[in-house]
Amino acid sequence: MTPTPTPSPGRTAVARPTGTRFTRVLGAAVILGMAWLVLFGLFLSPNDEKQKAGVRILYIHVPTAWLAYLAFIVTGISSAAYLVKRTRSLTWDRIAGASAEIGVLFMGITLVTGSLWGRISWGIFWTWDSRLTTTAFLFVTYIGYLAVRNLGGTHQQRARRSAIIALLAVLEVPLVHFSVKWWRPLHQQESVAEGKLSGLMLFSLFVGLIAFTLLYVWLLLHRQRVLAMEDALDDQGLDVALAERRAEGAQV
Amino acid sequence: MEPVVHLAGVVAVLGGFPVLAGADLRVERGEILLLRGPNGAGKTSLLRLCAGLLPVERGDATVLGCDLAADRTAVRNRVGLLGHANGLYADLSVADNVAFWGATVGASAEEVAASLDRMGLSGRLAPVPVSRLSAGQRRRTALACLVARRAELWLLDEPHAGLDAAGRDDLDATLRDAAAAGATVMVASHELERAGALATRVVEIVGGQVRE
């Protein structure tokens, strides 16, 4: 009469690493890419005429900024995919969550490195232009999204709730961007900024972008698998709790 | 005849804890079913599940022909639930509350007045704000709201608690009339004698599972 519990993944209770052949190769590529970046970023590329060595922060700042936005887009797309797909696969939800966590990290780094660069180049830590402000806004929104993910409930409830919040965030971003842009049009300083970068500097930047993108993918794969294992652990915990509950019933 | 409620191996989870651990139940139209069981057995969760408030984690659950695992919201508005909370607006009067809940199903003013009358609330209590009522009077108001909703399936969680003797008589009469009119009633109660006399059938819930 009572159905036997369906076996859930990870029931063998053996410690399983989240790496696969693909991620190991990828990881090696990341290390190579980072080494390349250090080589070019710190040593081989020249100093900028105006900013001197300060320009080197850009080799981190620009890639992390790009990645923060990429992570945000991935979260948005995964959230939409979760809501749209008939099967409601939780993998999309976990990708969204993992991407958001990585995104928060990269956004934090972007804001800090950006502040430092601004301080070195123009003597100010912060300015209210549309790019910076939208980034700061996204940072706070991400934190809110992660807080919503931790509200509890079943996995499906978590997935649906956070997917909606993520899509609302996607809706807000253009609104925030444009309102800040109209509010504070680009200052003079900005236009001078990405002006003149020599060939080698551009190349270093390019290397940085590739290295960091590989890093993002590597982190995403691993983190997404860890989240899957956490969910499987919850399911397993449920089976144990079910057995206990039924035993409680049998005793009476 | 298709059963009004059909649960097979239903598992429901609340805060990680399996409140229902494989419940099987079949309820036919017109029955008044009494759910008995110790505290924490899952009576409240079972009722809430049938109302479409608690998601079905595993198993099959069909209420009034609606598959709850697929879509919990379809069964709503055909079901009436009286839980531990009363679902009332404390600042509004008794009459306003019943009128509001009646209006959600498009009940007419006469039907609302009849519901108030049913539970003995037509007189001096009608314009009183709920916040000034006693617990028993609030319970009666909540029942009047339930009556006004004209549900096909009535789910009541400890409805007798807090009511005085007259209130309990009114309640029993109301439930019998509802069942006679074609509704189905499920009552979770510790009031074994009174509810036992009222019920057409009794089931036991222990450890999240149902025993006949």
Next chain:
Amino acid sequence: MSTWRIARLIAAKDLRIELRSRVVTNQVLPFAALVMVMFAFALDNDAVLTRVAPGLVWLATMFSMLVLVQRTFAVESADGALDALQVAGVRPGGIFLGKSLALAVELAVLEVVLLIAAVVLYQADVAGSGVVLLVATFVAATTGLAFVGTLYGGLAAGAKGRETLLPLLMLPVVAPVLIGATRATEAAFGTNGATSSEGWPWVGLLVLFAALFGLGGTLAFGSLIDE
């Protein structure tokens, strides 16, 4: 029942509750006025206050709105009414629109009081030509705020420990309204030489904001309040 009828029913219920309990008039409005006074303490410069009066009005609105939103949902969760509304099969889109409508009315009252406070306390001048712009701004901003408040308020309602989530979720989202409404109000006041014509693009943004969240909220509200 049509969604619009449900919305009217719920809005009427919310406003009736407010009339009986007088929480907005007795608690929230004094709080808002207090916030305006505290701004004066903090900013301590008459010229500055007059200059930033529009911004302060909207800032005080945002903070008071947090209290309003929590109140409108506390009414529902106090006795399990939100659950009951769901079981009653009342369409969530209707609940959303109804509560937004009631919230908008309360916000409108709040904003009028704050505007008067700004004129009195900060000597803000309102240019006569800017009245139409001012009204348009207030209507558009209030609608947008009501939609956002109801949406995130619904999420933050219910289980304990969620109320603290409301400011974190809501304030970033209303940033465009704060920016847009302030700029448009400045244009209406003629503060700092801003002319009325500069205000209208901002009103456009506010209308777009309200439309997006009105639509999004109607669709998403049901999923967010579901336990």
